Amino acid sequence: MSASSTPSVLLNTGAQMPLLGLGTYTLQKPEEVHRAVDVALSVGYRAFDTATYYENEAALGRALRELLPKHGLTREDVFIITKLHPKDQGEKAKEAALLSLSQLDLGYIDLYLIHWPGTHGVPETDPSNPVNRAKSWALLEELHGQGKLKAIGVSNYTPAHMKEMMQSCKVRPALHQVEFHPRLCQAEMRRLCKEYGVCFQAYSSIGQGDLVTNPVVMEVAKSCQRTPAQVLLRWAVQQGVPVLPKSSNPERIEGNAKIFDFTLSDADMDRLSALDCGHKYCPDPSKVL
Template sequence: MASSVLASQSVLLDTGAQMPLLGLGMYKLAAEEVHCAVDAALAAGYRAFDSAAVYQNEAKLGRALMELLPKYGLTRENVFITSKLGPRDQGEKAMEGALCSLSQLGMDYIDLYLIHWPGTQGLDVADQHNSGNRAQSWAALEDLFIQGKLKAIGVSNFMPAHMRELMLSCKIRPAVLQVEFHPHLCQAELRSMCKEWGVCFQAYTSLGKGELLTDPLVVEVAKSCSRTPAQVLLRWAVQQGIPVLPKSSKPERIKENAGIFDFTLCEDHMEQLSALERGRRFCWDPSQVV
């Protein structure tokens, strides 16, 4: 599929912005890998990039885009950049943390900025101060949204209780909830809540840290579609309107992951994949954070 067509595949946020259904996840991308990965992604048609303060590659991402966008006839306005507030900056340091992300990226605005984690670095998960710190962080993000420095704001790794708390107290609703999502963890309750409140539900760890690539059913579906297991897992999500953020440093894998918009999984395959649900997490469990 032509990169221009891939780039047009997006979801409408409640801010009125279009967020691409496919983005490059920057998690664990080493500094020396960023430039090559961004180059391959832009060539393949990616127009969204997902970083975070804790990834320690915001500056590298910003520099890579500055150097590479002209190569593809693109400008800053043609890409959608997401970053996230580090848990160490949760609370009274939130404004400083968000402005630091802006500075690291070398940009005048960030398209989407998320509270990365419901807890605070250094606090026990049962510490009641976590709730107050989240509220303080959200107020800072609301201020930066009003100033136009953050074009959309949201949260990551929030569970149902965290979302209910935020929706009761916020002045500006979160545009996005980004959580772990794949056939082994379908997050039905969170998806229902997001649908009710007009919040975009976004997936990370769509490939189960690689473990789902060898799941017998995923392999079987991939063979029947003449696709790779990764493409099947990503297609399963985007076919439900759920944006995905596969991470890779390998140009050939980045290109392969982009090939998910020129085929459709049949209804039986979609149902079979969804039936793999077992509540299994490959990443951290945020549900214990009060």
Template structure:
């Protein structure tokens, strides 16, 4: 068994979620998805992250149905995440979630997230956003109760959004997925997640590729005889943060999986964390009402 399959975090539902998953953002076409999933399964990945807005849920589901038997695996051996699109926030949440379930066609979704705290078509400051979020969450709670969504969570929520949700929810979120890397350490958000027992999960761990050329990252990587990407991913998982590196290159997929056979020193961890400057490379949800 690959070491990647044994490295996981326990969600507040009691379920184990792998610390390493394959991100599929910008992965398009059945052939590209199939090749990436095949390489990932061979490298020990057991988690796959998609979203309605990625428009690849059907290709991911089809690839898994075809490839799991090839790798001696069953549906229960993999952890699938998808997300509700901002256009379906609010009264269309049921339609959106059921569409994701249908597109993936894997029986159930292990983790389903509200992708964004706002609503497509509304201004970020629109006061309808909180009500739409609450309606979406109630829908996810209903589908969770039916067993169609094994765990539910949120993505791109701020501290304020998290506190708002925790005050009103019947089922607490299992995961918060946000941008996280040494230049964006999200200390307050991590602390809130710890307070509420919510798993903190990272996306854009490489800063959209910008961080792999950072001098500190390069120096640590040279000392460890690892790639800059491995160092950045290890920095996260060593803090118990789940990661979702995205690549459709088979060699890079395999390379990114080698996170669990080395450890960064406390000094190196501190040096990397000292790069924190609040820099966001992706969506900034801070203005969403």
């Protein structure tokens, strides 16, 4: 399965990004990353998500360089996402992005994100946070213009952060990666992304594992003879939202890829969406100035 035949979404850069990617948070041992990437490539994953914070960029890059030929693929067949560490927000952003580029050693980065709206070590309400965000973005715009970062975007921004950004940016973000699952439907953020022409991408699609035991999710899974995880991922991609399930378990990696050969009914989609209660399993960026 080549990148062109993988279900994808069109970014505002003109690039196609796969709807399904492998999240690599917590995968740190090189052999663990290698094994996960090998399985993922074999079952059709063509996007891989990492971050400086994950401390596995070098391992991911090495695994891909070694494994792409094995699977009859080239660099152009995969889509790589990585992110700016909050400690590098501001003046250090360009240097940090170039280090990620070097660590991955894949020629270019398909998508580089500002990981968090705040700056590590700076109070959430400190007025330097928006200044640092703006500086980071300006530096990433430079690297984007040079072709080193094919697309740039953000992660964990609130609607307020996004509105602020759109008033000053020269390059519109290609994507916003944010926590998204039936208990956190992010209606306002999705509306803004659509208005601005920014791709909305999900992380934590199964609610850090909690949602797979939710009674409604389990009932829907039973009725369509799928796993709860597959149902949760399908709920997102059926709305055109790209997902990044993370796992080091070969069976789960393979299972999570089987989300394009079934459809949830409108009734089941509505039942799942009705679970929305604004619940966050991950850090909340809403207090970051």
